[in-house]
Amino acid sequence: MRKVMTGNYASAYGAKAARAEVVAAYPITPQTSIVEKLAEFVSSGEMNAKFISVESEHSAMAACVSASIAGARTYTATSSHGLTLMHEVLMWASSARLPIVITNVSRAMAPPWSVWADHMDSVAQRDTGWMQFFCESNQEVLDTIIMAYKVGESKDIMLPSMIIEDAFILSHTSEPVDVPEQPLVDAFLPKYDPEAKLEIGSPKGFGSLVKPDQYMEFRYKAMQAMESSRKRILEVEQEFERAFGRSYGGLLDEYRCEDAETVVVVAGSAAGTVREVVDSLRVKGLPVGMARLRAFRPFPREEVRSLAKKVRGIAVMDRSYTFGAAGAFYTEVCGSLYPLAERPVVKDYIVGLGGRDITPRVIENIFMDIIEASDRGESAEPEWVDVEGLGRRWR
Amino acid sequence: MIEVRFHGRGGQGVVIASEVLANAAFREGFEVASFPYFGVERRGAPVTAYARFDRKPIRLRSSIYEPDYVVVLDSSLMKGVDLVDGLKKGGTVLFNYPDGRAFPSLMPEYRYFTLDATSIAAEHRIGSKVAPIVNTAIMGGFARVCDEVSLESMLESIRDKAPVKKEENMAAAMEAYDRTKEVTS
Numbered sequence: 001m002r003k004v005m006t007g008n009y010a011s012a013y014g015a016k017a018a019r020a021e022v023v024a025a026y027p028i029t030p031q032t033s034i035v036e037k038l039a040e041f042v043s044s045g046e047m048n049a050k051f052i053s054v055e056s057e058h059s060a061m062a063a064c065v066s067a068s069i070a071g072a073r074t075y076t077a078t079s080s081h082g083l084t085l086m087h088e089v090l091m092w093a094s095s096a097r098l099p100i101v102i103t104n105v106s107r108a109m110a111p112p113w114s115v116w117a118d119h120m121d122s123v124a125q126r127d128t129g130w131m132q133f134f135c136e137s138n139q140e141v142l143d144t145i146i147m148a149y150k151v152g153e154s155k156d157i158m159l160p161s162m163i164i165e166d167a168f169i170l171s172h173t174s175e176p177v178d179v180p181e182q183p184l185v186d187a188f189l190p191k192y193d194p195e196a197k198l199e200i201g202s203p204k205g206f207g208s209l210v211k212p213d214q215y216m217e218f219r220y221k222a223m224q225a226m227e228s229s230r231k232r233i234l235e236v237e238q239e240f241e242r243a244f245g246r247s248y249g250g251l252l253d254e255y256r257c258e259d260a261e262t263v264v265v266v267a268g269s270a271a272g273t274v275r276e277v278v279d280s281l282r283v284k285g286l287p288v289g290m291a292r293l294r295a296f297r298p299f300p301r302e303e304v305r306s307l308a309k310k311v312r313g314i315a316v317m318d319r320s321y322t323f324g325a326a327g328a329f330y331t332e333v334c335g336s337l338y339p340l341a342e343r344p345v346v347k348d349y350i351v352g353l354g355g356r357d358i359t360p361r362v363i364e365n366i367f368m369d370i371i372e373a374s375d376r377g378e379s380a381e382p383e384w385v386d387v388e389g390l391g392r393r394w395r
Numbered sequence: 396m397i398e399v400r401f402h403g404r405g406g407q408g409v410v411i412a413s414e415v416l417a418n419a420a421f422r423e424g425f426e427v428a429s430f431p432y433f434g435v436e437r438r439g440a441p442v443t444a445y446a447r448f449d450r451k452p453i454r455l456r457s458s459i460y461e462p463d464y465v466v467v468l469d470s471s472l473m474k475g476v477d478l479v480d481g482l483k484k485g486g487t488v489l490f491n492y493p494d495g496r497a498f499p500s501l502m503p504e505y506r507y508f509t510l511d512a513t514s515i516a517a518e519h520r521i522g523s524k525v526a527p528i529v530n531t532a533i534m535g536g537f538a539r540v541c542d543e544v545s546l547e548s549m550l551e552s553i554r555d556k557a558p559v560k561k562e563e564n565m566a567a568a569m570e571a572y573d574r575t576k577e578v579t580s
Contacts, residue, residue, distance in 0.1 A: 004418045004427060030433070115433065169456050173430040174414050176421055272454035359457040 014145030094129030099152030116355020260289030313374030403468030408530030535568030
């Protein structure tokens with residue numbers, strides 16, 4: 001049934017629909033209402049789960065790791081400084097091969113203090129070994145939680161997933177969301193049944209010391225699992241579409257790219273606004289398109305290469321910046337394209353940090369700029385968009 | 396697409412007002428989105444919230460700069476906030492404004508409506524006497540000034556959203572609907 005709800009409630013309904021059995025979380029703005037709603041579901045008996053209150057996000061993830069080793073389907077949610085505090089245990093969760101699902105309400109890092117949308121927190125976790133899915137709508141948040149359990153719990157994958165929901169733009173925006181019927185979800189997502197788990201009466205060791213003669217093999221297997229997830233994500237999405245009638249474009253969600261000459265690559269909620277701009281520029285006769293990085297880990301390098309073969313210019317919109325390098329999406333896109341003999345012009349646009357509004361006008365100007373850069377045929381330094389004192393008007 | 400901006404103060408239910416509208420418009424078959432401009436919401440501080448509704452899915456994720464409607468839950472915001480900033484020509488302003496007090500100067504390009512939501516909310520004992528929660532009353536008034544959303548849908552939405560005193564909130568909205576009037580110069 002379709003109901004009007006926030007992205008945070010969509011997350012809570014997603015965890016409930018997936019029948020998460022353990023929730024361990026610590027509240028932080030703007031994630032709090034996810035945890036409040038789940039606490040309400042658990043206390044009313046609508047959700048049969050153990051709710052563990054902890055004293056920090058580090059402990060929240062540690063509790064999730066323990067619950068997941070014991071064989072429970074496990075969920076948590078956090079944001080920004082909460083996620084970065086978890087960093088150590090995020091590494092543990094993925095290498096222990098635990099299919100935990102987290103919603104990260106993606107928010108800027110301080111100082112200066114900010115509670116608004118920004119991808120720095122999520123991007124900073126790209127090396128933790130988690131699958132990372134950036135969402136465009138509240139519906140996608142709910143659906144991706146369900147799909148992520150199915151992908152992560154596959155025997156040849158066994159990896160955790162991070163569902164990324166932009167602060168306020170999704171987390172506190174109310175919009176219609178279809179809450180799938182429980183029997184359909186149950187048929188789609190069977191009970192979590194790991195091959196090995198911590199059990200009384202069947203002692204096993206987890207996370208033990210290995211010597212240099214074995215460590216690399218563990219890493220190699222985790223690499224294979226992440227590589228296999230590419231195919232599995234697509235299969236699960238097809239299955240999801242058959243069951244629920246919705247899909248989201250795989251790892252790289254392309255919009256009007258078939259005959260596009262220049263495209264914007266973007267992740268998260270801004271993609272919706274880019275779609276609007278693509279349509280309005282198409283009316284004016286400009287062959288433009290959009291490709292949305294739905295998955296950042298695994299990175300859709302083959303999809304990006306195929307896209308690059310079709311176009312003259314790629315504008316990458318980064319809602320984060322890695323000091324001393326560039327935006328993370330940009331460096332990944334460029335890295336993927338290096339093996340190609342001929343490459344399009346690629347330019348990085350740093351936008352929307354700390355919740356600065358990414359308006360249609362800003363996106364139009366990015367398209368105009370990349371069209372010009374493609375005509376000149378030269379790539380340029382990262383462009384900081386809509387920053388006071390730089391002289392250029394973007395809005 | 397119809398776009399609405401709400402102005403009020405923390406504690407008056409500004410964000411919930413935007414959600415009540417989204418929920419009511421959804422009942423009318425519209426696609427909807429409502430969202431707060433999240434300041435760090437303190438009681439009494441100015442708060443802004445937004446709603447948009449359309450017959451097609453809403454993909455736009457940027458803020459609202461040129462609304463069709465402005466809803467003001469607290470008349471004291473007239474000092475210090477440009478309440479009609481960006482309001483479209485021919486746009487409508489709905490004010491919570493005390494009965495019997497003269498309305499200040501009008502701008503000819505807009506339509507102004509007032510209703511005494513503070514008194515109505517206090518009479519129906521919603522919130523406290525000193526700080527009545529005016530959001531449901533003002534949304535009754537909104538159903539009056541906006542043809543796309545009926546009073547019935549607004550009442551049903553209030554029934555969904557009001558955590559307590561559902562009947563009182565609905566009664567306040569109904570009374571507000573009747574007591575909303577256009578200001579003429």
